[in-house]
Amino acid sequence: MAVFTAVSDDDARALLNRYNLGELVSLRGITAGIENTNFFLHTTRGEYVLTLFEVLTAEQLPFYIELMHHLAERGIPVPQPQTLKDGTRLTSLNGKPAAIVTRLPGGYEPAPGPDHCALAGATLARAHLAGQDFGIRQPNLRGLSWWESTTPQVLPFLDAGQAELLQATLAEQRTLAATPAWQGLPQGPGHCDLFRDNVLFAGTFESPRMGGFIDFYFAGWDTWLFDVAVSVNDWCIVRETGAFDLPCLHAWLKAYAGIRPFTDAERQAWPAMLRGAALRFWLSRLFDYHRPRPAQTLKPHDPRHFERVLRARQGQDLPQLP
Known part of the structure; x- marks a missing residue:
């Protein structure tokens, strides 16, 4: 588990005093994630997830x-983020911004x-349309400007072929982003990070039911097509x-397009996206x-996987x- 900030049972009890969520039954670390500290929080009133934010600031988090x-x-x-007794939905714990959401x-x-992919695609399209009237605008913090600033930090660790692939792709994205x-x-x-481990399914493998999308902490205002591309690449x-x-x-894209049809401009942009x-x-x-942050236990993903994905997207x- 990636634990950057420890939380004791006493800490959790003190936090729960700020909510109307019952008394603490158990607190258990979630063995996934490399950005935040997450716990399953079981109270006398239900099951929740407690997140302490290690990178995002209190000013960024309302989005x-x-x-x-x-x-x-x-x-x-x-x-569903839970509301504190003071009417807010964001608090702090052990010096870090924190929130409790439903499990x-x-x-x-x-x-x-294909059945799982169709459910995920249709739900993402519904989420895109439901977010159209959302009033807070915040860019995708892992968008092009972040790619530009991060590239020089990782280039020293790449061989010549990898560096050429990275820089050529970045140049393509830079050029396209400037076009009308x-x-x-x-x-x-x-969502901007809708990998398969950020979607929950109930039911059986043969007859899955959508449980929901989780981990919105890479979300941002971006093209919907980017969100789709991130998803199908995983x-x-x-x-x-x-x-x-x-x-x-085909199942993923057909289900998405059944809710929100793609435009001709999106079809043109698809390969580069x-x-x-x-x-x-x-x-x-x-x-x-190559530049990990300290944590009690932290196993970063193998970067070669997305190098293979990128090479498979050439041309x-x-x-x-559809």
Whole structure:
């Protein structure tokens, strides 16, 4: 578990005094995540997740907390931030910003099939549309400007071929981001990190039911197509090669388009957007691997995985959007 800030049972009891969520039953660390400290929080009134934010600041956090609240209020299956006795939904614990949200049902599916992909795609489209009237605007903090600033920090760890791939992809993204066509793509608040381990399913493998989307703390205002590209680059691939699993990809995209049809401009941008989405996670994994922050237990993801995905997205002969 990535624990940057320890939390004792006494700490949790003191925190619960600020809410109307009952008494502490148990507190258990969540064995996932490399950005925040997370715990399952069981009280006499229900099951929750406690998050201490290690990177995001108290000034940045209202976007994420209020976005989840906004979506939950509109029927999107996401964690509902809990309101404190003083009427706010963000607090602090042991010197870090903190929040408590509802725990959603189900578990994540490590090997999703087409049915899982269709559920995820349709739910993301619903979330995009539900977020159109969200009142807080905050950019994707892991967008192009972050790619620009992070690249020099990881280049010393790359061989010549890797450096060429990274810099060429970054140059493509920089050029496209300056064009009117790119700037005019449909946009709004997006999850921006909708990997398979950030979606929970109830039911069975053969008959899955959507449990919900979790971990909104990389969310930001971006093109919706970027959110889709991030998702299918994880959900719909052969892990060993990074190539697309076509039945999963077609199911994902068809279900999304059934809720929010893609535009012609999005179809034109699709191949390059897939590369940008792969670059974003190759960069973050390179950074976490080569420049890790201290934690009690921290195992960064292998950055070579998204290098393979990016190499598999070269060229324009990629599966098209429906």
